[in-house]
Amino acid sequence: MRTRVLWLGILALLIAPSAVLADGIIGSAGSGFVAGWVPNNNGTPYWNNASWDGRNANIGFCMTGTGSCTMVSGAPGALPTWVGNTTTWAVDPNFYFSSSGGNGSAVLQAEIAGYAGFNIFGWYETDANGSAIGASHLLFGGPASAGAVATFAPTAYYGFFLTSPAGTFYTLSSLSPSDAGNQHFAVFAPNSSNSNIDFWMGAEDLRFPNTDADYNDMVVHVSVAKVPEPGTLVLFGSGLLGLAGILRRRSLG
Secondary structure (H helix, E strand, O other), X not given: OHHHHHHHHHHHHHHHHXXXXXXXXXXXXXXXXXXXXXXXXXXXXXXXXXXXXXXXOOHHHHHHOOOOOOOOOOOOOOOOEEEOOOOOOOOOOEOEEEOOOOOEEEEEEEOOOOOOOOXXXXXXXXXXXXXXXXXXXXXXXXXXXXXXEEEEOOOOEEEEEEEEOOEEEEOEHHHOXXXXXXXXXXXXXXXXXXOOOEEEEEEOOOOOOOOOOOOOOEEEEEEEOOEEXXXXXXXXXXXXXXXXXXXHHHHHO
């Protein structure tokens, strides 16, 4: 019987750390991640356009390392990308993120933009419905260059913004005062679930329609730590107490 209890305690310890809350994307109806895209400047997905910065320089070429764009941490590959329609791969004009309460970090990977010395990138607080913008928080200012690192502690719901001489643009584009309805961000993640806490983001700093829509003007790699669910912590603590009790009885016996 003691052996069985001991194994149950060990199993609780093994299972507990894997049950976690995680950051994820909240988007429009029909949105989601799609894989299998190829950087070829054909406009599908929506960020796959010919760049004014040189041959094969849009965010897709940055991600795959197949064009003239290079990133500090190297090319992560053709990771699934967030779109508004998983059939047509059209843009999702409004998306934001949910947070489990973990701390985050951001690495500025590349800036291929005439406004590189002026662009400002950061995150903003929003509500559960993504219908309002709260306080904004700076991550990278104009003087920042590729390789810069910033840390942040996101609120329960949050998004990202880019301010350039052309205006301020939000992942919730309906709230962008100068370019509502046009998405200035492209997001890529390691898998196609809504539990990603590690993603790459490319931004477009020109106002539509006078833009090349290449999303390489600022490329940032963001990661946010997972936080165990309250129930998981209880299970983990129970496992520790159970093991401690078993070991104590054995030492006394």
